Amino acid sequence: MSVTLKATKRADHARSTTRKLRESGQVPAVVYGKDKESKSVAVDSIELVKTVRDEGRNAVISLDIANDTPVDVMLHDYQMDSIKDELIHADFYVVNMAEEMDVAVAVRLEGEPQGVKDGGVLQQALYEVQVRAKPNQIPEEITVDVSSLDTGDILTVKDLPKAANYEILDDEESTVVTILTPTTDEDVEGIENEDAEPELVGEAQTERNED
Structure with missing residues (x-):
């Protein structure tokens, strides 16, 4: 609707x-x-x-x-x-409601990984995936539970929840989340900097003469 x-x-x-x-x-x-x-x-x-x-x-x-x-x-x-x-x-x-289209859909992590509780660091490599679906069947987001991940575990695209009404187009072996074990304080700071979510397209653009 x-x-x-x-x-x-x-x-x-x-x-x-x-x-x-x-x-x-x-x-x-x-x-x-x-x-x-x-x-x-x-x-x-x-x-x-x-x-x-x-x-x-x-x-x-x-x-x-x-x-x-x-x-x-x-x-x-x-x-x-x-x-x-x-x-x-x-x-x-x-949009044509009867035709499938390709769009980017956000990936949201749910839960605290066991590996993080044990001192590891969560690194999210993929914040969105390409999805093919009819316009009224496109998911608002794809939620994945990461609470069972331990230190050294890797979650890939093939581990994301599937549904009959949409198809994830990204390579199944693409890494979504990794639980790392930093060895020094510098490693921790570096991982945190790399883990910053990229800015959404269009949010920081200045006025363009498109009118």
Whole structure:
């Protein structure tokens, strides 16, 4: 089931008009898809952020465009103003609910590994995997229990939970999690630095002239 987000058509692409649009709490956006004509629209910034926060990045959104036919879309990309920390542009991709598509899905670890309790260090090498599924069957995230992992254990893609309604495309032997035993304080600091989760695409991008 998709969530509804209201939108209005946008005909004037002048920089001054776009600036006023943002000042009023709206975000300029583009709607496009395979064999679909691109449309320029605007959506409420707060409503878009709330929708993505509540429903997930891969949620199917019914974009209710004023004076036009609603379309099922997914948020494909977005740009942020890194100084003001404001959403400044969004790209929506029109989806076919009957066709499978490939998307990135987050991997979430659950539980405290036995190896960590014994002094080891957890290193997560893979924070998301590529998944193929129909739009309304894409999991919000893939959760894996790591509480049984001991020092020296490695969890790979093939160990992730499987489901009939989606397929994980990554190499089955790709490492997701390793429980390491550091030998020095320097090793611990190095592992912690390497274990920092990479920044999501689009979050630190500055304003681009796409309007």
